[in-house]
Structure formats: C-alpha cells, structure tokens
C-alpha cells in the first residue's frame with residue numbers, strides 16, 4: 001500500500017523502526033501542558049521520538065484545540081464564581 005502522505009521513517013534520527021501507537025501523552029503548547037488521553041502517533045523504537053505524519057497531524061491538532069477549549073471553559077466557569 002502506497003501512501004505518500006505518511007512518513008515511514010523517524011524525522012529525528014532517520015530510523016525506519018517506527019510503529020503506530022495510541023497512548024496518553026502530555027504536550028506543551030506555548031508553555032502550557034495539554035494532556036491528551038488517547039494520543040495517536042508514530043513512535044520510534046531507536047530514539048523514542050513521537051511524530052505525526054500526514055493526517056495524524058490534523059487529528060492531533062484538533063484534539064489539542066478541543067482539549068484547550070475544554071480546559072478554558074472550565075476555567076471560565078471558575079472565574080464566574082470568583083468575588084467581584
């Protein structure tokens with residue numbers, strides 16, 4: 001199966017020993033930790049780097065955005081209860 005949208009080697013070390021994985025992962029976005037419970041990515045067995053080739057990147061960016069939105073909604077709700 002040919003898929004030009006997908007990188008089949010590690011962009012960090014060039015190893016071809018990478019595999020698909022779904023696991024909890026905490027990303028740091030603009031200095032803020034964002035925890036994704038089911039993060040879908042490729043992991044390198046050689047250097048442990050995590051990459052998001054092609055359509056995985058789109059899904060990844062969406063889950064990051066959704067998670068930040070959820071956390072901000074929770075924060076906003078908390079602020080409403082703060083004293084004026």
Ligand SMILES: [Zn+2]
Pocket residue numbers: 010011012013014015044045046047048049
């Ligand atoms: Zn690697």
